[in-house]
Amino acid sequence: SSTDRVSSGTPRPFSFSFNTSDYRILLMDQDQGRLYLGSREYLVALDMHNVNKEPLIIHWPASAKRKGECQMTGKGKQVGSHEPWNRTHLYTCGTGAYQPICTFINRGWRAEDYLFRLVPGYVDSGKGKCSYDPKQENVAVLINSNLYAGVHIDFMSTDAALFRTMGGRTAIRTEQYDSRWLNEPVFIQIQQIPDSAEKNDDKLYFFFREKSLDSSGGASPTVLARVGRVCLNDEGGQKSLVNRWTTFLKARLICSVIGEDGVETRFDELRDVFIQPTQDERNPMVYALFTTAGSVFKGSAVCVYSMADIRNVFNGPFAHKHGHNYQWTEYTGKIPYPRPGTCPGGTFTPGIRSSKNFSDEAVNFIRAHPLMFHPVYPIHRRPLVVRTGVDYRFTALVVDQVDAVDGRYEVLFLGTDRGTVQKVIVLPKDPTSFEELTLEEVEVFRVPPVKTMKISSKRQQLYVSSDAGLTQVSLHRCGVYGRACSDCCLARDPYCAWDGESCSAFTPSTKRRSRRQDVKHGDPLRQCRGFNAKGKTVQFGVEGSSTFLECQPRSPQATVKWLFQREGKRKVVRERGNQLFS
Numbered sequence: 001s002s003t004d005r006v007s008s009g010t011p012r013p014f015s016f017s018f019n020t021s022d023y024r025i026l027l028m029d030q031d032q033g034r035l036y037l038g039s040r041e042y043l044v045a046l047d048m049h050n051v052n053k054e055p056l057i058i059h060w061p062a063s064a065k066r067k068g069e070c071q072m073t074g075k076g077k078q079v080g081s082h083e084p085w086n087r088t089h090l091y092t093c094g095t096g097a098y099q100p101i102c103t104f105i106n107r108g109w110r111a112e113d114y115l116f117r118l119v120p121g122y123v124d125s126g127k128g129k130c131s132y133d134p135k136q137e138n139v140a141v142l143i144n145s146n147l148y149a150g151v152h153i154d155f156m157s158t159d160a161a162l163f164r165t166m167g168g169r170t171a172i173r174t175e176q177y178d179s180r181w182l183n184e185p186v187f188i189q190i191q192q193i194p195d196s197a198e199k200n201d202d203k204l205y206f207f208f209r210e211k212s213l214d215s216s217g218g219a220s221p222t223v224l225a226r227v228g229r230v231c232l233n234d235e236g237g238q239k240s241l242v243n244r245w246t247t248f249l250k251a252r253l254i255c256s257v258i259g260e261d262g263v264e265t266r267f268d269e270l271r272d273v274f275i276q277p278t279q280d281e282r283n284p285m286v287y288a289l290f291t292t293a294g295s296v297f298k299g300s301a302v303c304v305y306s307m308a309d310i311r312n313v314f315n316g317p318f319a320h321k322h323g324h325n326y327q328w329t330e331y332t333g334k335i336p337y338p339r340p341g342t343c344p345g346g347t348f349t350p351g352i353r354s355s356k357n358f359s360d361e362a363v364n365f366i367r368a369h370p371l372m373f374h375p376v377y378p379i380h381r382r383p384l385v386v387r388t389g390v391d392y393r394f395t396a397l398v399v400d401q402v403d404a405v406d407g408r409y410e411v412l413f414l415g416t417d418r419g420t421v422q423k424v425i426v427l428p429k430d431p432t433s434f435e436e437l438t439l440e441e442v443e444v445f446r447v448p449p450v451k452t453m454k455i456s457s458k459r460q461q462l463y464v465s466s467d468a469g470l471t472q473v474s475l476h477r478c479g480v481y482g483r484a485c486s487d488c489c490l491a492r493d494p495y496c497a498w499d500g501e502s503c504s505a506f507t508p509s510t511k512r513r514s515r516r517q518d519v520k521h522g523d524p525l526r527q528c529r530g531f532n533a534k535g536k537t538v539q540f541g542v543e544g545s546s547t548f549l550e551c552q553p554r555s556p557q558a559t560v561k562w563l564f565q566r567e568g569k570r571k572v573v574r575e576r577g578n579q580l581f582s
């Protein structure tokens, strides 16, 4: 698929006049129509309709004394997590120049209140809620007033953990300095996904990458992508694993492709995860963005995982390692009851009310065996999207579901390290394979990489941030495909249809008689018969003379076909790319 054509012309990004950078979208507040953006010492509330309209800004500097320290270490503060607490307040944490702190922000009842301010005098310790080092990414989610966060909690960033703090439940974390649990992890995503109708089975799934334990082995990768999980009602152990998770398990995520030469390309560096809800809240689709590890070869891929496959791996055998120099093997011994990783009081453990009642064997087993033996493979065992042999990498991913004339499509928006966003659809070819189409590539930022992205299907907007600022892009930019029916049809963009006049946003309520769209085949001959006069470029040459003709297609999907008319008959003559020679 061609991605050479990059269109620009997006609106000027929102950015400060203050000397700041590193803009991250922290939260999309659909109810109030606001987008919360963090940039070092600033927190900004933006209008989702127009991000350049009247921003509300909070300056939240580290205290003067701490600032001195921070200058000594050369680090600034970065706002970390930012989560809705109740209807009116947000809970926000920042690295506070190597002393994480948290506070409440009052955002009012409605956007019209035009309120966005710190609750005066209120400061919480941010320990276990936010990383010390502003360069360390963290993930956090508030569930029933408990904050679950994947953070680095010490000054040197050697102690990384998944924490639960606040709220009514005991504060717990992952085992400290145990590389079998976490080995220099980078947390990417965290979300509650129920496993059954029974509340006590509710689990938190988190996605991260970490250093491989056997990276010295040569053949094995240095970085591994992981999915992990814990039970929300875990209270820690009674004798061992006190104030530690007793349900922590993790598994490897595989994303690789076998080339035509038989060589496998592995994508291990997990970069972003988008969890796409489905009708069944227990079974969302997990879209994961990977790049190749290392800096020599630039490759990216998107793999999709089903929750059924992820659960099967967690229900399968555990991995086992004897001593330090041995390989991971399948654990074949006796597995204690209750099976490690099942939640107390859940479907499989009705008699056990708390994790403190787990048997010693069960607790000791999970402590030594937090890793599953089998990895999780993507759907169809191969990536949905692959980019190799290109000079850019993907950095961020969001997904939208679009209803088109001939069915529902998944549209992927992929941010790149060259400041662009690619819009990609994947079409099923037969039951086991698919075809990937790049619909367009929009230049959002001139230079810097895309950092974070959020999508609002409701508002039909994509929000993209980088070091330079934040920009909104409409999900449908049908005008860029031109005015002709054939151009619109060749674009194969499920958001767009030819409405009899122009290429415009398709809605299922568009008048059926005149709309023309063909995402599956992109066949303008079938769709546009009789409609093509408007906006079509017709070029004439004189027979016997030499004429240079050129036709630039407006969509990367369009292919140019030259027809040569003689004595009422049409036939193709010699052509090369977009040029015709006669």
Ligand SMILES: *[C@@H]1O[C@H](CO)[C@@H](O)[C@H](O)[C@H]1NC(C)=O
Pocket: 085, 086, 087, 088, 089, 104
């Ligand atoms: C939300 O929480 C804040 C902080 O605890 C509290 O001051 C405020 O009254 C709460 N608002 C509502 C509507 O419950």
Ligand SMILES: *[C@@H]1O[C@H](CO)[C@@H](O)[C@H](O)[C@H]1NC(C)=O
Pocket: 238, 354, 356, 357
């Ligand atoms: C479960 O644990 C609680 C708290 O540690 C203890 O009081 C109770 O006796 C235990 N129950 C059983 C059945 O072991």
